[in-house]
Structures are given as C-alpha cells and as structure tokens.
Amino acid sequence: MIHFLDWANHTLFYYYLASNLAYLTMLVVALRTSAGHLRRLESVRFDWIKASPMVPPVTLLVPAHNEEQFICTAVRNLLDLDYPELEVIVINDGSTDKTLQIMQKEFSLRLVRAVYVPQVRSAPIRGLYRSDTNVRLLVVDKEPAGSKADAINAGLNAATSPYACVVDADSVLERDALLRIMVPILADPDRVVAAGGIIRVLNGSEIEGGRIRRVRLARKSIEVIQVVEYLRAFLIGRESWARGNMLMIVSGAFGMFRTDLVRAVGGFRSSAIGEDFDLVVRLHRNLLEKGADYRIEFVPDPVCWTEVPSDLRSLGRQRARWQKGLLDVLWSNRDMLFRPRYGRIGYLALPYLWLFELLAPVIEITGFATVWLAAVCGVLSWTFCLQFLLFGYGFATVISIGSVLQEELTYKRYNDWQDVARLVSYCFLEHFPYRQMHMIWRLQGLWQYLRGDMAWRPLKRQGQVDTEKTGSSPLPAS
C-alpha cells in the first residue's frame, strides 16, 4: 500500500510537471508565433484582397435548427461580411418552428433546382430555395437527422465554392473575419487546406443588430472562467500546435476548409460527437497517407463570438460532451498512434491528447486522492503535501496569466481596466474549486461514453443571441 502510494505520488508529480511544462513551452511558442503573425499582417492590406480578381469564392455553411428568433439577423450579417465572392447556404435542419417560413418572407425565397450533388451522405432534401433579393443566398431544407454534421454535409453537397466555411447560426462573426481567415490560404493555397479562427466568449458584450457594439467581460464568475479557458485554449494551445502543423481541431463554430478535400474524406461524420475534431483528424490521416505537403492553420485575429453556458449544469453537460467527443475520435483513430507514416501527428499530437487531455481527469482525480491518502497515512508529510499543491496551483496560474498576457500583447479585445483586473483575478480563482469540478464533469463524460450513453442533453443559454445551440468544441484545456 505504502509502496503504491509512493509510486502514485511520484507519477502525479511528474505528470503535473510535464503537463505544465508542455503548456509553458506552448506559451513561449505562441508568443513568438503571434508576434510573427502580427508582423506578417502589416504587409496584408485587406482592401487589396477585396479588390483582387483572384480571390477564391467561399461558401458559408450555416446549419440552423429551430433558430426562428435569430436566423434573419444572422443571415443578414453573414451576407454583409466583407468578402468579394461569397455564397451563403443556410441548412434548415428539420426545424419544427418557423425558421424556414420566416426566411422565406424576409429574403423572398423561392423553390429552385439549384445544383445539388449528393457527394457526401446526408438526410434527404425537401427543397432548395434561392433568394430573390440576394442571389448569394441559398437555403437547403432537409429532413432532420439529429446531427449538425448531417446538416453541414447537406450544405457541402450544394456548395459551389472551392472553400467552405462552417459557421454556427447563433454566433457573431466580425465583419472582416472571412478576409482575415483567408490570409494564410491566399498566401499559399496549394498547401493550406484548412484554417480555423478564434472563438471568443460573447456573454457580457453589448450587441446591436446582431453585431458586437462593445466588448465587455461577462458578469458571472462561471463565464469569466470560461473566457480564461478559451484564451488559453486558442491563443496558447491552438496557436502553438498550428505552428508545428499539428493542429488537431478547427472549431465547428468557425472553420474554413477546402471543399474538395472535405468531400474526399466523406464530409463530416454524422455519428461523431465532436464532428469538427473528427474531420480534422481524418483530414490529417488522409493527407498523410497520400504523403501530401499540407498545412492546417490557426488564424488568431478573425473572431467569432459565441455564447457560453452560464450555469454549472449546462457547463457540466457541455464539458462531459466534449470529453465524450474526444474519446470517440481518439479511440476511432488509435491506429494512428506511433506509426511513422503519421509523423508528428502520430508521435506527438495524438499521444499528447491521450495523455494530457483524455486521461487528465482520471490521473488528476486519482492523484489527488492518493496524495491525501498518503498524507493521512503518514507516507507524505502534511507540509510537503500542501507545498506540492501550492506549487501546482502557482504553476497553473502562471499559464493562465500567460494567456491573458498573450491577449494583452496581441489582440487586446478587453480594453476596460476593470475587465482586465477581473480576468487576472480569475486566473487565480479558476484552479480551485472550478478545476476540480471540471475534472469531475470530464470523468462523467468518459463514464457516459463507456456506458454507451450518447444522449444529447440540451444546454440552457441566456439567449443573448438566441436560445439554444448545438455547441462547438474548443480543444479541451487543462
């Protein structure tokens, strides 16, 4: 018993150290990468891109299920985005409310025979509608299939552009977001096959006509903690993984993909819990198997604002779901681990996800239990036990403050002093007891998956933009 506790404590210590050192390394890489990106942007004039005759067309795919409250504002905003060659395809995924009727009235939709080639699998189509007021708008009305992936696939079948961008109907894109996300693609279209933008927390900000009027930090603690999490996950995690061309997730709420490649891998997998993560892993697999020279980029400045859960119950459900999605994708792609043909994805990115993301709740919760048990049994002195926990806490705060620093040095969306002070204070507060709750939710997710419980549990939203959404997953952050 004593031997086991001793061994467990050592394991936890080195695991914790490795996890935080990995994040520290990522912080340094991310700071360097962001600096480079900002300098690169100095040579990019967005008005030049807008005026360029060679800008590839982009199709925005907007899955919508019972979005009657917000759909018109969302579509108007999307049609109003700064991009010269834009097509917007709204996929009415079997809505039971008046989503389609409202759009028909607002945009003068009429039934058409637009090109629809069922190259990727999706539920049957009821009809295709083209707007008389704006020819760039197409609405695909389809049978419900209970998954966002299925709706996106239907949109992919109707898309006519070489690039498709998936956007949640209840998210808010900044006006120049498409121009910005296309920068790496335009610079190297042969190699860059996908690009993801940053997802930021909408809660607390002032919105007018579906657009952000003023960025403010959310009021509730649970929302502010998520802001810190999102900053860490995107500005540190994704920025640094993308630097090494090992980005494993492009958010379903805002991601740009080469249409032909998505079709080639069969589109989004309808049965996947985390369809965005699943797609990117399959793209990596497909391209690495072909020996292709490619990149999947993260672009930190095109912003998509999204509402996050504002109560513990919904947040718990969301995180459990993300953990299920993680396990689902990692398990179905376990054959990629440590295989030379998958290069750094197989040797580094996937093992990291297994060890520091998927198994994190198991190891941390077991670890905490053994540390306390060891202290109670006298294997570990109480002083050392407290020191150890204090060290872990301090190290984690360094990483969190580092993500706020990264935000401050680069994109600086929170301009109010009060907001920054609150953001920093939550860097200290998120590690106790939120982190422990988070681990329990994630453990629940693993347990639900292992039991075969794949039920979709709705998330309660404030309704800042609309009432309900399917939820896109940023890479779970430790």
Add this chain to the structure above:
Amino acid sequence: MGSAFDTFRKLGPASFVLKAIVFVIAADVLLLAFILLRRTYRKWYFANRDARMLAIRLKWEALISGEIPYAAWRTKPSERQLIETMVLDAYEVANPEESARLLKFMRASGLVEKRILEARHHQGWRRHKALVALARTRAPEGIRALAEGLRDRDSETRLAALRGLGRMACPEAAKEILNWVDDAGLLVPALPLQSALVQTCAERPQVLLPHLHHANTTVREVLGRVLGEVATPSLAPELLRFADDDLPELRAAAARGLSYLKPGAAVTVLSELAKDAVWFVRLRAIVSLGELRHPTVLPFLLHGLTDSNRLVRLRAAEGLVDFRKELLTIFERVVALRDQYGLHAFLTALENAGLQASLVAEIKGSTGSRETHETLLQVLGTGKLSSEPPALQENVLAKAASRS
C-alpha cells in the same frame, strides 16, 4: 551570509518544491507587473499620439502645401511616422486631384525616397514594412526597389514586394515581375503571383506574350491563367495561336479571349475547344460561345448541356437562357436531347433568370399540338423526362431539327 535557498535545503525533500513555489510566485508577480506597466504605458502613448495627430490635423493644409518646412518634422522619427501614416491613409481614399497633391507632398518631402532607401538597405521586418509603405504610395519610382524586394531570401518579404508591385497596377511593374519569374522561376505560391500579374497586366496584357513562349511549364500555366483573366479584344488574334497549345491553361485563355472576336471566326475554334478533353477548357469555350450571343452557337451550347462536368452544363444552360426570344424552341430541343442532367441544368438556369413563368406562357400561347404542350409543361413542372409516346418524341425532334 547564506542564500535563502540554503534555508530551504535544510528542509530536505521539500526544498525543491519550495524553490518551485518561489519561482512561480515570482513569475506571477512579474507577469502581472508587466501587464500593468504595459497598460499604463500604452494609455500614455495613445493619449500622446492622439494629441499630436490633432495638432498635425490642425495645420494639415500648411503641412501638405509645404508652408511648414519639411526639415521641421522629417528629422523627428515619431513625427515623420505619424505624418506618413496620416498621409497614406488620406491618399488611399482621395480623389485623383487630392491624390496628386498628396503624392507631390510625399515626393517633395522625401518620404518616398526614404522608403525606397529603406526598402533597399534594410533587412527582415524593417524591409518588409518599407516595401508595404512604398507600395501604398503607388509612386512609379518605387517599382525598382519593390522589384529588388522580390529577390529577398525571406519568402514573406518576397510576398510583400509582389503584393506591392501588384498594387502599382501598371505594365512596368508587370515587366519587373515577369523578368523575375523568368530568372528565378516560381519562388512564391501561384495565387499571389497570378493576382499581382492580373492587376499589373490589365492595362497592357501584351506584356505577357513574350514570356509565354520561353517560360517553363509551371510558369506558363500561371501566365496562361493570367492571360485568360486579362485578355482583351486587341489580343484576340494572338490568342488564336494558343488554341492548340499543349497546355490546357493556354487553351482556356485562348477560349476566353476568343469571345471578343467576330462570331464567324471564333465559333469554329470555340466549337473545337468545347470538345476539349480538359473540363476547364470546355468551360471557358462554352462561356465564350454564350457571350457571342449568335444563333450559330446554339448547337454547341446544346451539346454543352450533355457535358460530363456540371459546371460546363450549367454555363451552357446559362448561355442558352440568354436567347430569350427563342426560349420555347430551345426548350423543345433540350427536351429532345433526352438528357436528364442537361434538363436539370437548363431548368436551374431558367429559374435563376426568373424566366420560368414566361416560358409557361409561351408554351400555352404557341401553335403546337395540345399533346406537345402538355408534355412540355409536364417536363417544365416536374423537371423529369417522362417516358413519352415515341410519336411525340419524334415530333419534337423533327420540329427541333427543322428549326435548327
């Protein structure tokens, strides 16, 4: 006197953790202090900058007209940077008269010269910035310095120079890009190069022609695509030569340019290109045939409706729908083709053009048999080719043949 760590060492196994705790607390404090100081500094910096900008704005006319001696601000880097930013921002949205005045100011004050010097002598990001600023001036004297930027070792700098030359939008800039491509090959991704060439060659696409003859295959492909974008009527005879080139990009460029020729000469070549093995050559040819809007192209557009590529079918359908006076005849011939994909494309184009109702009215008002009307209306309504009685099908075919 022993260090603080000596005390920790006496604690035994805990010493390492204690050191680590001290380290992380120090790191937290430093990070927080940095954020705080940076915020304070930026607040001061932007307030100061704002005040200086207002001061400059108040004496704007005197500054631009040269009443204020250039030497009064040129030697102060921050002042010069601010004025340059303001002038360039104003320059990008100015009318031609104001643009000329601002460019004159930038030249007379030496801002353009300074940027040229920086673009030539700096390295890395400073060169990068100088190239961007130089391109924003659109001053022709900057072309040489931008062209030198194309030969930089850093790919980002090369891209900045290329985009800058594209911004110049003049044949001189095109010549520099083309000479560089001739010498060095394709050192940048194709899309930015195409984009820059399209912008610079639009005025005089002839500059491309000499380079098309001796460039390597990859470069010729890129130049071919550019040619396809910028081809003008004056270039049409030259393009005929490329109609049987080995490279599909050049055949496509020829197909695009041929729409500017008179139908007689163009239709023969375009009808051949419409049967090309490469889909985008057929696409270009079909689009050009549609643009000719001459009755002789109808059989080829109808043939395009049966193409294996959906884009070709759709463009052929769009071309056919443009013949609004002969819509009924064309529809009969589309039905006679007995090609479901072609019919789908035609109906899509018809709906997109909002002509379905007028075609229905035309069918109802035409002199044909009731049976033919019903068949046509049924096809139009359902979008499906029914298993018609052979007699009717023959009737439609015969009618269509007699009209063609």
